[in-house]
Amino acid sequence: MKRFLSLVLCLILLCCCGKTAFAESEAEVIDEDYYTRFQGQNISISVYNWGEYISDGSDDLMDVNAAFEELTGIQVLYTTFATNEELYAKLKSGGASYDIIIPSDYMVARMIAEDMVQPLDFDNIPNVRFLDEQYLYTDFDPEGAYSVPYTWGTVGIIYNTQYVDEEDTHSWDLLWDERYMGEILMFSNPRDSFAIALKRLGYSMNSTSEEELRDACESLKDQKALVQAYVMDEIFDKMEGEEAMIAPYYAGDAIVMAEENPNLAFSVPDEGTNRFIDSICIPSNAKQKEAAEMYINFLCEPQVAAENITYIGYSTPNLAAYDLLDEQMQQNEIAYPAQEVLTNTEAFVFLPAETSTLMDKLWTEILSNDKNYSKWTIPAFLLVGILFSIGINVRRMILKKKENLM
Amino acid sequence: MKWLSKTYIWVIMAFLYAPIGVLIFFSFNQSKSRSNFTGFTLDWYVKLFHNDLIIQSLINTLIVALVSSIIATVIGTIAAVGINSMKNWKRSIIMNITYLPIVNPEIVIGVSFMLLFVMAQGLLRNVGMDFEFGYMTLILAHVTFNLPYVILNVMPKLRQMDKYVYEAALDLGCPPVKAFFKVVLPEIMPGILSGFLMAFTYSLDDFVISYFVSGATSQTLPITIYSMTRRKVSPEINAISAIIFVVVLVVLLLVNFHGAHKEKQSRREGVRI
Numbered sequence: 001m002k003r004f005l006s007l008v009l010c011l012i013l014l015c016c017c018g019k020t021a022f023a024e025s026e027a028e029v030i031d032e033d034y035y036t037r038f039q040g041q042n043i044s045i046s047v048y049n050w051g052e053y054i055s056d057g058s059d060d061l062m063d064v065n066a067a068f069e070e071l072t073g074i075q076v077l078y079t080t081f082a083t084n085e086e087l088y089a090k091l092k093s094g095g096a097s098y099d100i101i102i103p104s105d106y107m108v109a110r111m112i113a114e115d116m117v118q119p120l121d122f123d124n125i126p127n128v129r130f131l132d133e134q135y136l137y138t139d140f141d142p143e144g145a146y147s148v149p150y151t152w153g154t155v156g157i158i159y160n161t162q163y164v165d166e167e168d169t170h171s172w173d174l175l176w177d178e179r180y181m182g183e184i185l186m187f188s189n190p191r192d193s194f195a196i197a198l199k200r201l202g203y204s205m206n207s208t209s210e211e212e213l214r215d216a217c218e219s220l221k222d223q224k225a226l227v228q229a230y231v232m233d234e235i236f237d238k239m240e241g242e243e244a245m246i247a248p249y250y251a252g253d254a255i256v257m258a259e260e261n262p263n264l265a266f267s268v269p270d271e272g273t274n275r276f277i278d279s280i281c282i283p284s285n286a287k288q289k290e291a292a293e294m295y296i297n298f299l300c301e302p303q304v305a306a307e308n309i310t311y312i313g314y315s316t317p318n319l320a321a322y323d324l325l326d327e328q329m330q331q332n333e334i335a336y337p338a339q340e341v342l343t344n345t346e347a348f349v350f351l352p353a354e355t356s357t358l359m360d361k362l363w364t365e366i367l368s369n370d371k372n373y374s375k376w377t378i379p380a381f382l383l384v385g386i387l388f389s390i391g392i393n394v395r396r397m398i399l400k401k402k403e404n405l406m
Numbered sequence: 407m408k409w410l411s412k413t414y415i416w417v418i419m420a421f422l423y424a425p426i427g428v429l430i431f432f433s434f435n436q437s438k439s440r441s442n443f444t445g446f447t448l449d450w451y452v453k454l455f456h457n458d459l460i461i462q463s464l465i466n467t468l469i470v471a472l473v474s475s476i477i478a479t480v481i482g483t484i485a486a487v488g489i490n491s492m493k494n495w496k497r498s499i500i501m502n503i504t505y506l507p508i509v510n511p512e513i514v515i516g517v518s519f520m521l522l523f524v525m526a527q528g529l530l531r532n533v534g535m536d537f538e539f540g541y542m543t544l545i546l547a548h549v550t551f552n553l554p555y556v557i558l559n560v561m562p563k564l565r566q567m568d569k570y571v572y573e574a575a576l577d578l579g580c581p582p583v584k585a586f587f588k589v590v591l592p593e594i595m596p597g598i599l600s601g602f603l604m605a606f607t608y609s610l611d612d613f614v615i616s617y618f619v620s621g622a623t624s625q626t627l628p629i630t631i632y633s634m635t636r637r638k639v640s641p642e643i644n645a646i647s648a649i650i651f652v653v654v655l656v657v658l659l660l661v662n663f664h665g666a667h668k669e670k671q672s673r674r675e676g677v678r679i
Contacts, residue, residue, distance in 0.1 A: 046622030051633030052640065058453050066458070078459060079625040080633035095524050095539040096621035233635045241441025253637070260439050 027067040028303045030127070035072045035298070038291055044075035045099040045288045045295055048087065050278070051080040053102070053151075055311035062307040068298050074291050083189075091116055097285045099292040105277045106348035108147050109140035113350065117281040119145045124293035127300035135277055135317035139347055147279035148296050149317040151309065153251045154275050154337065154345060155192065156268040158235075160245045160261075169267040172200035174246060176219070181226045185238060185247035188230035190363035191348065192274070193220060196248055199271045205346050208355045217362040224366060239264055250276070251334050252314035258334075266334045268341050275345035277317070426651060433644035440641075450645040457642055463630040464646065467610060470541065470626060474548035475605035481549070482556025482605075483598050487590070489557070490564040501561075504554045512551075516618035519547045523619060539621025547619045548609045555608060556601035563597030564590075 029035060047065075057063030065076040081087045084107040090096060091111075103111060111117045122128055128136070128148060135149035159169055163183070168174050175184055175196065187193045195205035197216035207213060228244050236253070238244040240260045254266035280299065282292045298304060305321035315335045316322055322330065329335065351359070436445040454460060489500050507515060523543050530537060567590065575585040591598075613628035620629060631643050 048622065050636055051630070052637040056457055056459065058456070063458075077623050079620075079622055080459070080630060082633045082636050093520055093524055095520060095527065095543070095619070097538065098622055233638050236638050237440045240439045243441070256438075256638075260437055260442065 027062060027064075027071060027298070027301065029071065029298070029301050032071075034126075035294065037072075038294070039073040041073070042075075043288055043291055044077055045291045046077040046079070046097070047100040047295065048079055048081060048090070048098045049100075049102050051082055053080070053278075053312060054078075055308045059311070061311050062304065064299070064304060064308055067304070068295060071298070072291075072294060074288075074294070076295070091283055094285075097287060098283055099286040099288050100280060100295055101283055102150055102278050102280050104348070105138065105140045105279070106350045108279050108281060109350040111281065111283075112141065112146050116284055117146050118284045118286070118289070120148065120282060120296070121289075121293060124290060125297045125300065127297045127302075130300060130302055130305075130318050130320040132317045132319050138277060139349060140277075141279070147281050148300065150278045150280050150299065151252075151312060151314040152275060152277045152317055153314045153335075154268055154341070155195075155248060155250055155273050156254065156266050156334075158239055158247050158249050158254045158257060158264055158266050160239070160242060160263050161265050162242075162263050163245045166265070166267075169265075170270050172196055172269045172271055174269075175248065176200070176223050176226065178226060180246055182228050183245035184223075184227050185235055185244045186223070186227045186230050187248060188232050190359050192248070193230075193363070194359055195274050195348070197223075199269075199273065199346075202271070205274060206349045206351065208352060210358060213355070213358060213362060217366060220366045230367070236260075250314070251337075252312065255332065255334055256313050268337060270344075272344040272346060275342065275347055277347065278314075426647075429644050430648040430651065433641055433648045435641060438638065438641055450641045451649075454642040454645045459625075459630060460627070460642055460646060463625050463627040466541075466544075466624050467626040467628075470544045470548055470616075470624070471606050471609040474545045474609050475552055475602055477545070478549045478552035478605045479556050479598060479602040482553050482601060483560050483594070485553070486557045486560035486564055486594075487586075490561065504557050507551050508554050508558075512612075512614040515551060516547075516615040519543070519550075519615065520618040538623070539619060540624040543619040543621065544616060544624055544626070547615050548612065551612070551615060552605035552609055555604045556598070559601030559604060560594055560597040563594040567593045 055061045055064050057066065065078055068074065069076055081090065084104050087101060087103055088107060088110070091098070091101065101117075108117070125148065131149060135152055136144040138144070138147075138149075141147045157169055157172075157174055159174070164174070164180070168177065174180070175186070187196070194213065194216050197220050198205045198207055198212060201212070201215055201219065203209075203212045203216070207216075229238070231238065231247075235244075235247050235249050236257060239247055239257050242261070242263075251266060251268075254264070258264045258266070280296050282289055282296075286292055299308065300318060302318060302320035302324055305316055305318040306324040309316040309318075309321060310325070310329070313335075316325075322336075432440050432443070433450055434446050434448070435443050436447045436449070489497055489504075492500065523539065523546075527537060571593075572585055572589050575589045576582065580588065611628060612626075613632065616626045617629055617632075620626060627646075631639060634640060634643070
């Protein structure tokens with residue numbers, strides 16, 4: 001035990017040394033005076049962000065949080081989540097309070113509707129002037145009062161050029177093509193999968209019509225026989241390792257995959273697609289609003305945003321940061337597609353409760369679409385289990401009685 | 407026939423350790439891919455130690471696991487002694503209650519803890535005390551789900567023990583507390599230790615419950631790994647898993663070696679007598 005403890009201590013010591021040795025994080029900011037306001041006051045802000053969604057000092061990029069701490073003296077408590085719904089649940093339960101959150105478009109709309117986020121004071125965020133207005137004033141936040149865009153991107157088809165004909169990739173029909181049976185991957189969440197099916201049928205991906213959703217559900221059921229697996233981040237390995245040939249995913253991630261395996265390419269279908277925007281917000285119960293706004297302003301600093309977006313690999317809404325990117329990235333059509341592709345996109349909006357319940361129900365139906373499956377299976381299993389345990393107990397009692405008699 | 411049993415063992419071993427082997431193998435991979443091995447590197451180990459988020463999560467996990475399993479061991483041992491001296495039907499009721507957290511789905515426990523803590527937060531706020539989800543809630547929850555494992559490990563040892571030894575100690579004028587520490591405790595020590603280790607390991611890799619009760623300051627390693635799944639789980643996680651695996655392996659080997667050594671020694675002493 002002692003030895004184990006000393007090992008652990010060594011480990012911890014090692015990290016501490018590492019920390020100090022690696023503090024090469026200095027940011028170039030526009031107005032340095034602005035950031036000195038909280039110096040020496042020993043305050044901290046808690047930031048809740050997606051996993052792997054901020055530059056952390058690897059690959060010679062800036063450690064954004066460390067740079068912010070150094071510049072302002074504000075401590076950053078940083079934690080991460082994996083889905084919008086998780087973020088929503090955490091915030092709604094009220095157990096923990098955060099000062100900065102980064103939800104996606106439709107979740108921003110929902111949080112505004114439920115008063116979970118508060119309007120920002122843009123006097124404290126002068127760097128907002130660098131942002132592209134089409135991402136600042138959006139359907140989910142028309143006045144741009146609650147959110148500041150962090151990243152954006154499109155959804156499209158990633159395919160392996162060795163096996164898939166480039167001509168087929170201009171339509172979502174590719175994901176329903178029987179020639180590629182067993183080589184197709186699909187999103188494992190209902191919202192993204194339904195969006196694709198709805199778009200393919202020519203409907204809006206925010207459709208609330210039951211009929212349209214049922215149509216989409218039928219087509220997803222037809223597709224199921226062709227689908228190898230419903231996955232999220234496993235897509236990286238499966239596509240890079242050529243275990244699958246076709247998968248829908250986010251543009252920024254397609255760039256990462258294409259770097260690993262040059263045979264991979266990305267295409268946005270002509271029917272149109274989803275454009276997502278992840279935005280920075282401040283929850284209503286934030287404790288350090290002004291410091292949080294300072295953090296937002298820092299993330300909007302051109303140099304910081306540029307380093308950050310290089311790490312993340314998605315697209316930046318910050319025009320000044322875009323100018324700082326290297327030319328190859330600026331010309332990259334996957335990350336920054338032509339305007340006509342963008343006008344043909346749709347952002348998710350928050351669906352009414354009954355629509356999302358219906359969608360969840362249909363999704364379960366699709367996944368459990370086995371012909372042999374009966375809804376009686378689980379009750380039957382339960383019954384057998386209960387009978388079995390009663391049987392054991394009865395048998396034991398009988399044995400005990402016999403023993404006593406003897 | 408012999409070769410059959412040998413291959414059987416090897417197949418089982420392969421099933422158990424192949425995933426870990428693959429995981430460690432890819433921690434040395436040059437690229438981020440988990441399918442193409444492009445070349446050997448130790449970069450991920452270096453990067454790991456500069457990744458504040460992962461290291462902080464590991465430290466959080468270790469603190470929570472250590473503190474909660476120590477508290478659970480103390481409370482659990484005392485509880486086991488108490489339960490052991492109960493009347494038959496009382497004991498079986500308490501034991502059944504003890505089993506409850508084990509058979510209950512983790513997610514139910516997690517959600518109920520969250521609700522409980524949120525309620526407590528509301529009540530305490532009325533009295534002017536404010537607390538946030540963090541170490542405190544994590545440790546409380548972990549202690550609770552660790553308790554049964556300690557009790558279940560200590561109980562059999564207590565039952566095996568000859569209670570007359572304790573009574574004899576009392577007869578010979580030893581005060582009860584001293585008798586407990588001198589007679590009972592050494593006897594049940596193996597049970598306490600295995601209970602502690604079990605509690606520690608369960609607490610170390612718990613995800614579901616921690617997920618509901620963690621806050622802005624206290625993310626544990628499993629939650630950090632899970633949150634990477636939207637993008638991609640970084641090979642640094644492979645590296646840290648490899649380190650944890652090796653540390654645990656070394657500890658186990660040391661403990662076993664130490665045990666074997668001790669046994670040998672006592673046998674030799676036995677011969678001498």
